[in-house]
Amino acid sequence: MEITLRRCFGNRAAPARRWCYNDTMDVATLKKNAKSVIDSLSGPRLRAASEFLAFVQRRELDPATLELLSIRGLEECFSLGLEDVRKGRTRPWREVRDDV
Numbered sequence: 514m515e516i517t518l519r520r521c522f523g524n525r526a527a528p529a530r531r532w533c534y535n536d537t538m539d540v541a542t543l544k545k546n547a548k549s550v551i552d553s554l555s556g557p558r559l560r561a562a563s564e565f566l567a568f569v570q571r572r573e574l575d576p577a578t579l580e581l582l583s584i585r586g587l588e589e590c591f592s593l594g595l596e597d598v599r600k601g602r603t604r605p606w607r608e609v610r611d612d613v
């Protein structure tokens with residue numbers, strides 16, 4: 514089954530092979546087309562596509578996660594914290610806690 518595609522840039526010249534899916538396509542058709550693209554990818558591009566899809570999936574998980582991810586600088590601070598843990602720059606929790 515051939516799908517209807519349209520150029521992304523309206524009347525302007527679009528770069529070669531840059532297409533957008535039709536806005537009226539149903540979920541089943543979108544999944545079928547995505548699978549077809551995935552099946553045609555080489556190893557490195559498949560890995561990149563898989564990582565991107567995982568990224569998109571993480572972004573739509575739940576409202577609480579989305580709220581946290583909307584905090585400016587949180588992801589960078591979290592990454593720095595993970596780096597500190599990997600390099601052993603940690604202290605026992607009982608040393609830094611306030612009496613709770």
